[in-house]
Amino acid sequence: MGKHKIAVIGLGRFGSAIAKKLSEKNAEVLAIDVDEEKVMAISDHVAYAVALDSTEAKNLVAQNIQEMDAVVVAIGTNYQGLLLTTFVLQELNVKRIIVRAQDQNQKRILQKMGISEVLSPEDEVSNNVAEQLVNPSVLMCMQLPDNYEIVEVKAPKAMFNRTMAAIDLRGKYKINLVTLLRQGAKDKKYHIIGVPEPETIVEKNDIIVLFGTSPNINRFIEINN
Numbered sequence: 001m002g003k004h005k006i007a008v009i010g011l012g013r014f015g016s017a018i019a020k021k022l023s024e025k026n027a028e029v030l031a032i033d034v035d036e037e038k039v040m041a042i043s044d045h046v047a048y049a050v051a052l053d054s055t056e057a058k059n060l061v062a063q064n065i066q067e068m069d070a071v072v073v074a075i076g077t078n079y080q081g082l083l084l085t086t087f088v089l090q091e092l093n094v095k096r097i098i099v100r101a102q103d104q105n106q107k108r109i110l111q112k113m114g115i116s117e118v119l120s121p122e123d124e125v126s127n128n129v130a131e132q133l134v135n136p137s138v139l140m141c142m143q144l145p146d147n148y149e150i151v152e153v154k155a156p157k158a159m160f161n162r163t164m165a166a167i168d169l170r171g172k173y174k175i176n177l178v179t180l181l182r183q184g185a186k187d188k189k190y191h192i193i194g195v196p197e198p199e200t201i202v203e204k205n206d207i208i209v210l211f212g213t214s215p216n217i218n219r220f221i222e223i224n225n
Contacts, residue, residue, distance in 0.1 A: 010076060050063060154222070176212060
């Protein structure tokens with residue numbers, strides 16, 4: 001299977017971060033922005049970096065945008081530019097278009113345009129903040145479709161020095177442990193310890209990463225707080 005070919009249009013902090021992460025995952029990335037300085041800044045991190053006006057169809061066609069497996073539109077402050085770019089991509093029949101919305105109004109407009117994949121980082125941030133305010137033990141919360149979520153939680157005292165088999169998260173709470181994060185003795189940073197085994201023991205200060213439905217995870221947190 002060949003490399004995924006993905007274009008990222010808009011190289012602010014958000015777009016640049018996505019472009020670099022995709023390159024790290026071995027994707028062939030075309031990075032586009034109207035600002036030449038931003039293009040130069042990312043040129044060493046991606047396969048191709050081009051300065052152009054993405055609201056002009058001829059500019060995108062010149063970059064073979066129709067051949068991309070996906071195009072991420074991450075234009076930040078220029079909302080008109082974002083909408084026009086999105087419209088041009090639709091007119092060019094790009095296979096997959098993913099657009100970043102700054103707020104709910106933008107999200108609704110994009111959805112009305114027929115864009116089914118709308119990134120809304122603000123939603124994710126608000127979800128995290130709300131979850132952390134309600135449950136201080138929750139460090140991260142990623143909401144998934146169908147009422148599922150992935151959360152990072154400080155391991156509760158009831159789990160200390162016990163094996164995963166004895167804790168039996170699936171049997172008692174109908175949730176799964178994805179992995180454990182454990183603090184290094186020397187650098188004091190948290191590191192993933194891999195896929196937990198039944199005999200894996202939870203230690204004090206561990207962070208557990210859980211997957212399950214929101215009600216089941218909330219039940220686990222409430223019982224073990």
